[in-house]
Structures are given as C-alpha cells and as structure tokens.
Amino acid sequence: xxxxxxxxxxxxxxxxxxxxxxxxxxxxxxxxxxxxxxxxxxxxxxxxxxxxxxxxxxxxxxxxxxxxxxxxxxxxxxxxxxxxxxxxxxxxxxxxxxxxxxxxxxxxxxxxxxxxxxxxxxxxxxxxxxxxxxxxxxxxxxxxxxxxxxxxxxxx
Amino acid sequence: xxxxxxxxxxxxxxxxxxxxxxxxxxxxxxxxxxxxxxxxxxxxxxxxxxxxxxxxxxxxxxxxxxxxxxxxxxxxxxxxxxxxxxxxxxxxxxxxxxxxxxxxxxxxxxxxxxxxxxxxxxxxxxxxxxxxxxxxxxxxxxxxxxxxxxxxxxxxxxxxxxxxxxxxxxxxxxxxxxxxxxxxxxxxxxxxxxxxxxxxxxxxxxxxxxxxxxxxxxxxxxxxxxxxxxxxxxxxxxxxxxxxxxxxxxxxxxxxxxxxxxxxxxxxxxxxxxxxxxxxxxxxxxxxxxxxxxxxxxxxxxxxxxxxxxxxxxxxxxxxxxxxxxxxxxxxxxxxxxxxxxxxxxxxxxxxxxxxxxxxxxxxxxxxxxxxxxxxxxxxxxxxxxxxxxxxxxxxxxxxxxxxxxxxxxxxxxxxxxxxxxxxxxxxxxxxxxxxxxxxxxxxxxxxxxxxxxxxxxxxxxxxxxxxxxxxxxxxxxxxxxxxxxxxxxxxxxxxxxxxxxxxxxxxxxxxxxxxxxxxxxxxxxxxxxxxxxxxxxxxxxxxxxxxxxxxxxxxxxxxx
Numbered sequence: 001x002x003x004x005x006x007x008x009x010x011x012x013x014x015x016x017x018x019x020x021x022x023x024x025x026x027x028x029x030x031x032x033x034x035x036x037x038x039x040x041x042x043x044x045x046x047x048x049x050x051x052x053x054x055x056x057x058x059x060x061x062x063x064x065x066x067x068x069x070x071x072x073x074x075x076x077x078x079x080x081x082x083x084x085x086x087x088x089x090x091x092x093x094x095x096x097x098x099x100x101x102x103x104x105x106x107x108x109x110x111x112x113x114x115x116x117x118x119x120x121x122x123x124x125x126x127x128x129x130x131x132x133x134x135x136x137x138x139x140x141x142x143x144x145x146x147x148x149x150x151x152x153x154x155x156x
Numbered sequence: 157x158x159x160x161x162x163x164x165x166x167x168x169x170x171x172x173x174x175x176x177x178x179x180x181x182x183x184x185x186x187x188x189x190x191x192x193x194x195x196x197x198x199x200x201x202x203x204x205x206x207x208x209x210x211x212x213x214x215x216x217x218x219x220x221x222x223x224x225x226x227x228x229x230x231x232x233x234x235x236x237x238x239x240x241x242x243x244x245x246x247x248x249x250x251x252x253x254x255x256x257x258x259x260x261x262x263x264x265x266x267x268x269x270x271x272x273x274x275x276x277x278x279x280x281x282x283x284x285x286x287x288x289x290x291x292x293x294x295x296x297x298x299x300x301x302x303x304x305x306x307x308x309x310x311x312x313x314x315x316x317x318x319x320x321x322x323x324x325x326x327x328x329x330x331x332x333x334x335x336x337x338x339x340x341x342x343x344x345x346x347x348x349x350x351x352x353x354x355x356x357x358x359x360x361x362x363x364x365x366x367x368x369x370x371x372x373x374x375x376x377x378x379x380x381x382x383x384x385x386x387x388x389x390x391x392x393x394x395x396x397x398x399x400x401x402x403x404x405x406x407x408x409x410x411x412x413x414x415x416x417x418x419x420x421x422x423x424x425x426x427x428x429x430x431x432x433x434x435x436x437x438x439x440x441x442x443x444x445x446x447x448x449x450x451x452x453x454x455x456x457x458x459x460x461x462x463x464x465x466x467x468x469x470x471x472x473x474x475x476x477x478x479x480x481x482x483x484x485x486x487x488x489x490x491x492x493x494x495x496x497x498x499x500x501x502x503x504x505x506x507x508x509x510x511x512x513x514x515x516x517x518x519x520x521x522x523x524x525x526x527x528x529x530x531x532x533x534x535x536x537x538x539x540x541x542x543x544x545x546x547x548x549x550x551x552x553x554x555x556x557x558x559x560x561x562x563x564x565x566x567x568x569x570x571x572x573x574x575x576x577x578x579x580x581x582x583x584x585x586x587x588x589x590x591x592x593x594x595x596x597x598x599x600x601x602x603x604x605x606x607x608x609x610x611x612x613x614x615x616x617x618x619x620x621x622x623x624x625x626x627x628x629x630x631x632x633x634x635x636x637x638x639x640x641x642x643x644x645x646x647x648x649x650x651x652x653x654x655x656x657x658x659x660x661x662x663x664x665x666x667x668x669x670x671x672x673x674x675x676x677x678x679x680x681x682x683x684x685x686x687x688x689x690x691x692x693x694x695x696x697x698x699x700x701x702x703x704x705x706x707x708x709x710x711x712x713x714x715x716x717x
Contacts, residue, residue, distance in 0.1 A: 045411075047447055047450060049415055084412070132333040
C-alpha cells in the first residue's frame, strides 16, 4: 500500500501532498520536513530507495523517490508494493502530467493544484494503484474536464 | 462544512471540488465525515459515471468503518456493473472496505472471481488486488481461490507471449504492472501447496527466460518472478535459475538493481544458504559502495553469511568496513561483529583481539552489555590474562576517549596489575612497566573530562584493588571523598574506611575475582559484575568470607562483608 505521495522542490517547499493514512496536521509537516532532509542529502547516482525515517512508520516502510530537474517525487510505500514497479509508476505519473499540461513545470503544479490532484486520483486510489495506462488516464481526465467546462458554459 | 454543502450540490464542478476538499481535509476520525455518507450513497447510484467515480474515490480514501458497512452492498452492485471504468474503481474501493471491516470480505468473493475474466486490464488489475487482499486475510478464501490458478496462468501467458500491444506497452513489455501483480498473487496461492506450485512451474520458467532484462521494467518482472519461485514449492532447477538471476542482478551496474537483489537474497539466506554463499565476494564488495542504502543491505547480508569456514576473511572485511562506515550503521556493525565472533571464534586470542579492535575503532557506539560480556570472557581465558592486560594498557596509553574500552582496561588493570609489573609475557614483546606509570594512567582516567561517571567508578575501584597488589595509595581515594558525584563519593568514603578501620580485611576483600559463570541471560551477568565491584561496607553485619559471588539462576547476587 502506498502510504503517502509527496512532491517538493529543491528547497523543501511542498508542491503536492497526499496522505493515504491518517496523520495529524503537525505530524504531516514533520514528515515532510524529515523526508526532504533525507532525500536532499542523496547524490544523483545512488539508488532510489531509502529506508524510511522514524516518523512515517516503522521498519516496513520505504521511500522511493525520483528527482526531476527541480522537483522530488517521493512515494512512501510498505513492503507489499514492488519497488521497481513503483519507480515505473512515478515515471508514468510524470509522463501523464506532461501530456495533460504540455511540458509540465513547477509552476503548473503550483497554479493548477486541483487538476494535479484529479490526475493523481485516476492513478492511485486509496493507497492502491488504480490505472497505469497513460492513455487511459489522460482520456478519463479529458472527459471529466470537458464535463466541467460544459457545465460552466451552460451556467452562463 | 463548505465541503459538505458543495458535495450535495447537483453540479459536477462543485461536486468535484467538494470531494477533493473532503479527501484532503476530512479524515475518518472527524464527525463531519458522517454527514457526507448520505451524499456518497446518492452519488453512487447516479447515472453519470464520473460522479459515481468521485464518490468511490472518496470512500476509498477516507471511508471509516461505519461508512464502509453502510455502503458495502452498493459497492457490490457496482462490481457487477457493465462499465469497466466503474468496475475497476469499485474493485479498489472493495479492497479498502475489506481492510477496514474484515468480515465484509465474504460479500465480495463471488464478484471478484468473475472479474478475472474481463478484457480490460484495469479491471483485471483491480480484481487481482482484491483477491490478493482477500487471500491474505482469510485462509478459507485462499483455498477457494486456488482454483483460479489456471486462469491466472492463462492471463500471464497471454501477456508474455503476445506481441506488441500499444495500449499497455511500457518499454517493450506488455503491462508490466499487471504481470507483477499476478505473479504476487500466484506467490500467495502457491505457498505451501504442491498442486498449485506445479501448475505455475512452466509459466515461471517461461517468464524468467523470455523477459528482457536490459530495462528496469524487465527487471521488475524478473524480480517478482524470482521472489515467487523462491517462495512456492518449486522444483530445484527453477530455484537454481532464480538464484542465478539474482546473481546477475548483483553484478548489474545499476544500484537499484543491486539493492533489490540483496534484499531478496536476505530473504532466502536462511533456506538456500549455500547458493547465496557463492555470491559472497560480490556482496562484500558492495560494502565499499558509496551508496548508504546499498551499504546497509550489504552489511546485513554479510553478517548473515558469516560461518565457521569464512570467519577470518569476513571479519577482516567487516573490521575495515567498521572504520570507514557511516555513523548510523556503526552500532549495528559492532553488535553484528560481536555476535559473529562469539559464535565462530577460531581461538580465544583471536576473539579478544577482534573485540579490542572494535572497541578502539568504534568504542562509542557499542551497546552497554558489551563491557560485562567482555570482562566475563577475559576472566574465562586465564592463560591470556597477561597478554590481555598488556594490550589494554597500551591501548589506554594512546587513547582514553572511548568509554567502553577505558572501562574494560581499568577493570583489567585493577585485577591483573601485578602481571603488568612482571613484564614477562610469551605472546607479546616483554615490556617492563613501572608501578608509578600504572597508577598515573589510572589517575589520568579519573581526572580526564572525557571520562563518564561510570568510567570514573571503574577507575577508582581499580586503584583500590591495586593497593593490595602493587602499592599503598591512600591519597587518590580520599580526594574523591568530597566529589560531587554521589556514586564516586560513596565509593571513596567506603574505600577510605577500608584503609582505616578494616585494614586487616583489605587483602581478603580485594582478592582476585573468581571465574564468572556464563548465565543464559546476558543481562544477569552485567548486574553480577557491577554489584561485585561495589563493596558494601556495613559494620555490624555478620562476617563472611569476602568476594563470595553467589550466582543463582535469577538476579540476586550479593557481595557481603
């Protein structure tokens, strides 16, 4: 099960936070700080798996992360997920974002946070991987966006 | 509250934002989440599939146990719906429900079975996850689902053999995510079951040989296959194939692959020990890798691979690793080395040497029970007392910052100080040590700011013991009679009393310690030694021979005077 998905930039500012397990507000902030601390120390040519810090839960949890330009994508998972599979999932997610936003960059995540959440909802649901086919995800998101737009047009 | 209002609104855009807010801000512990249960129920029956999906998503993310119980029949209905988009979401929602409320698993078994025959990969994926969850929770369900093994094998074959399918292709492999999930489910179904394992053998061999391992995705599938082979009752040829694949992974340049190869080797080192031993050289090399995660894995695996035959070479590697390893791994390495040395030490002298080496390199990180264990070991090897005390004395001269080392050294000098003076020792070159130097060393330890209070206690007691063995020295002890630390003060005062009032008993009290019996509980020994060092001088108590260490099976050890 995926416990949390965190995206933050090189300075530790969180851009997207999604917890699939209940944590109190201040715990969440602490987890983000600790994760950034662990991940930012890593070199670029070391492996992408980290044993988790003490906060996000005991020995079962791992942090699987990928560093793209200015952003860190961190998935906190337990032992029931395949590590290499999650690495691929991060790649699929980023490619989907790229397709939906056309050359996605950090600003897109900041200004269209809700859209990013909707895309994420199509990929991971309740901590479990829902859909991994990029075209399928993009198609669904497009339909939902169209529905929303048509409602706004009808209103006017 | 805004969220609740927005969710109840009929417009899609508002619902969307409302549900998003609910997922982010509410959680199952808050009461407001109950308010949206009704909205979710209505939305689950809505004709628009996207509204249904929003409701499903929210329920899966933050549904509490009561909500799940209420809405489970709805989910079951949706599992049989005709829309594959809804079916796959319903499947994952069902997984969440099963996790929250275990009993409801029964409700979903039939539907789950039928979902396996779907064409849409998303739905099959969801179904596999649901079945995995059901099987993990309940062993009866596991039995029932064993019958699906042929179906699963069929699906896998389709995925592996089929040609390029643009929909599901990731770097040349069709739908690796689904392949990995099915392999995992096969692993659970095949565990401890001969029939199911037989059915899978061919398939696993096929996947193992046909998958392209140059890309990460291929490696992901191969890795999962290897784990499955090693977990089920597979035939030996297949097991050898699996271990070879892991060996290939170890030599891969990509650190990720090496990391997971070591993780899986850790799991099988108990059962297929010899197979893993073949790769010992590579694993030991990984200890020198720059990556902290890889180092950690290599350390655990190396410690598991230590055996009587390779103890000397492995220990050399581990000791050099200890001197260069990152600080967070030090204590783990130190305790691992101690365990290995205790089990496989080829000789007593080697054992003591190794422990001394660890103490000098990483003394600050060893566990507290190391000191008593080491002391007990030293008393047991009576022929090496001279050698040990010489070595410790020399170590103490060079460096007094490592507390455990200093404590052991002080104790030994106290006990065997006279051996230092005689200077003859076969094992190491003879050095005559003058008695003043010995006392100086102890005094330095006492006065140094680096010594902890317990170390000072050791040093004080050692000085006391030397008073019978080497020379009379009242001054040091009396200074500490007014020390701030209560423990030291008490000891100093008692020792002073020993000099003044009970001088006739001093020699008997400070005799050599007898050989300490090794108890099965290491902690008992620690208390034994600490208590016997604190000589309680209680006037008026019945006179008994000094230093009578009575160890019974439990913790009570008294040294009475």
